[in-house]
Amino acid sequence: MVNNFSHYFVDDKTKQHKDISFDFVFKGQKYHFKTQDGVFSxxxxxxGSLFLVETALxxxxxxxGLDLGCGxxxxxxxxASNANVNMTACDINERAVQLANENFQANKINANAIISNVGDSxxxxxxxxxxxxxxIRVGNAILFKFFEDSYQKLRVGGAFYAVLRKKxxxxxxxxxxKSIYDNCEILDKHKGYVIIKSIKK
Ligand SMILES: C[S@@+](CC[C@H](N)C(=O)[O-])C[C@H]1O[C@@H](n2cnc3c(N)ncnc32)[C@H](O)[C@@H]1O
Incomplete structure (x- = not known):
């Protein structure tokens, strides 16, 4: 890849990736996350992800539920640990998918992550x-595919939630x-983040 942001979505297998882990408390419960160099955040x-979760809950x-670009x-x-849902997660980054499945296990979450170019798999x-x-930084072609595949993967009446940044x-x-769903509600805004919801009619 030729841009500076490829580390967010391309798994460079030639590089050694340092293991990282951290604990996170959400609604009084402690979670443990394992990550690595080369994955987002x-x-x-x-x-933005945290604000999205808080708003969607x-x-x-x-x-x-489908978590598209799960990291x-x-x-x-x-x-999944704060709502009665079954989650499927997917990402194009193989390393991220592996970490997601390890994090589901470590946090006793009944979810499954798969490798997929947006919704293709x-x-x-x-x-x-x-x-x-x-x-956002991958460019409009892939980004618009996120919006279009989301629509395609929803049942009629299903909801699409996303976090976007004003800047x-x-x-x-x-x-x-709006052009895909014919509706788009702003659920909340905070520090330049915007949480949107669209319903598949
Ligand atoms: C902004 S990050 C969010 C990651 C994770 N959901 C989080 O909140 O930490 C976007 C994610 O989309 C993934 N991604 C980029 N291009 C993709 C594609 N074509 N198909 C699937 N996932 C992709 C990246 O690897 C990255 O993990």
Whole structure:
């Protein structure tokens, strides 16, 4: 890859990756996360992802959820242990997927992570919700595929939740999401992060 952000989504197998781990307390419960160099937000849970989880949990999540671009699985772990949901997670980064599955096991989460280019390898097409902190820096072609695949993977009536950043062009992405779903509600805003929800009609 030729850009500076490839470390977020390409697993460079020629490099040695240092193991990292940290504990995180959420709603009074302690979680343990194992991460590595080369995965997104390796030293702590990303502020945007955390804000997304906190906001989405207020929406009474239930049923089957898809965590698109799961990284080491933080969103799925926190959502699955605080709502009555079954999570499937996927990421293009093989190392992230491996870490996500280890983190599901370590935190006793009944979830499964698979390697997938956006939704390409996800079999199910009737998820109750899709949740994502999308990789903004990969460019519009992949980013728009995140929005389109989310729509495709939802059942009618299912909800799409995403965190976007004002300074990274949230308004443009909201327009694109609206063009796919025909609706896009802003659930909350904080420190430049915007949490959106769209329903598949
Ligand atoms: C902003 S990070 C969020 C990671 C994780 N959900 C979190 O909150 O820590 C975006 C993730 O999308 C993944 N990604 C990038 N391009 C992808 C693609 N084409 N298909 C699937 N995942 C991709 C990256 O590897 C990265 O883990």
């Amino acid at each position: 390796k030293s702590q849970i990303d502020d 207020k929406q009474n999540l239930n049923g089957c 080491y699985g933080a969103i799925s772990v926190l959502v 996800v079999q199910k097409n009737d998820y109750d919700f899709v949740i994502t902190n999308p990789p 990274q062009g949230a308004e443009t992405y909201i327009k694109k999401i």
